Amino acid sequence: MLRIGYVRLRDERSADDTATLKAIGCHVVRAEEPVGPMMDESAVLSSILDFIGEGDQLVVTRLEHLGGASRNVLEVIDRLEERNASVYIVEPEISSQGEGGRALRAALQAVLAVEPPGGVRRRRGQSATDEIRALQAAGVGPVEIARRLGVSRMTVWRKLREVETRATA
Structure with a gap:
C-alpha cells in the first residue's frame, strides 16, 4: 500500500x-x-x-x-x-x-x-487587511496578493487604500 x-x-x-x-x-x-x-x-x-x-x-x-x-x-x-x-x-x-x-x-x-449552491463566501475582515499588508510589505504586487488570498483585485486595492488613509490621518 x-x-x-x-x-x-x-x-x-x-x-x-x-x-x-x-x-x-x-x-x-x-x-x-x-x-x-x-x-x-x-x-x-x-x-x-x-x-x-x-x-x-x-x-x-x-x-x-x-x-x-x-x-x-x-x-x-x-x-x-x-x-x-x-x-x-x-x-x-x-x-x-x-x-x-x-x-x-x-x-x-x-x-x-x-449548503448553498456554489459554496459559502466568508468575509475575512481585519485578518484579510493584515495579510494584504504583510504581503505588500514583502514586495508582492496587488494582483498576486489577490490570487494568493482568493479575493478580487478591487478588494486588495480597497484594503490598501484604507491602510494608507489610516496612516495619513
Missing part, C-alpha cells in the same frame, strides 16, 4: 503539515498553493487521484485540504473509491474505509443538503 500525502499551503500551519505527513509514514508528499477565488481547483490533487492505485491511501492532515465545500470532498472520496483507494484524515483521525467511512460520507451528505 502506497501512502500519498497531500497538503494545500493556505497558512503557517500548512507548512508544518508537510513534516507531519512525512513523520506518519507517507511515501510521497505533494503540496500546492490553492488557485482562484474558490480555492477548489487543484491540479496536484487531481493528478494524485488519476495516479493513485488499488489499495493506496491518500493522507491529509485536515479535511479542508480536500476542498472548500462538502461537494468537493465527496467528489474526492468518490474518485478514490472508483480506484479502490481510500483517504485518511489525521485531524480528526478518520478514514473513508469501514464504519468511519460510512459516517464521514453521511455527515458530508447531510452538510451538502443544507
